[in-house]
Amino acid sequence: MSTKSFKDLVVWQKARDLAVEIYRLTEEFPKSELYGFTSQMRRAVISISSNIAESYHRFHDKEKRQFLSIAFGSGSELESQIEIAKVLFPNLSYNKSQELLTEVMKILNNFITK
Numbered sequence: 645m646s647t648k649s650f651k652d653l654v655v656w657q658k659a660r661d662l663a664v665e666i667y668r669l670t671e672e673f674p675k676s677e678l679y680g681f682t683s684q685m686r687r688a689v690i691s692i693s694s695n696i697a698e699s700y701h702r703f704h705d706k707e708k709r710q711f712l713s714i715a716f717g718s719g720s721e722l723e724s725q726i727e728i729a730k731v732l733f734p735n736l737s738y739n740k741s742q743e744l745l746t747e748v749m750k751i752l753n754n755f756i757t758k
Contacts, residue, residue, distance in 0.1 A: 650700035655751040659693035659715070662744040666722070672736050673729075681732070685725045691718035692748060709756055716752045719745060 650656050666689040670682040692715045699711035723745060730738055 647700075650697040653696065653700065655748060655755070656693055656696045656700075658744055658748050658751070659689075659696055662741065662748055663689045663693055665741045665744055669729075669736060669738070669741055673733060681725070681729065685722060685729070688718050688722040688725060691715065692722070696752075712752055712756050716749065716756060719749045719752065723749075 647653060663686075666685055670677075670685055673682050695711045695715035695718065699708045699715070702708045702711060726738055726741060726745070729736070
């Protein structure tokens with residue numbers, strides 16, 4: 645199956661689902677974190693899908709890899725933030741967000757290294 649849009653990419657779809665999950669998760673954070681931790685996690689997760697989309701519309705492999713690498717870096721940033729959140733807000737469930745992030749990172753890693 646050929647892709648007609650970045651929206652056809654499984655990695656983008658999973659990154660979108662991850663963004664939705666992070667938004668749901670951060671809704672549970674204290675309101676005092678709205679402009680701090682909540683905002684930072686949301687920016688990181690949006691960066692993942694945004695850079696995947698941008699890579700799709702680049703013509704040269706080097707450019708594509710650059711944007712996929714940025715998405716991967718944002719995923720690493722989000723992974724770190726989730727680990728900190730687990731300490732700060734231990735009563736929340738992080739399972740779904742961690743599973744989605746792991747899937748996205750594996751796919752991105754395969755794209756970047758091939």
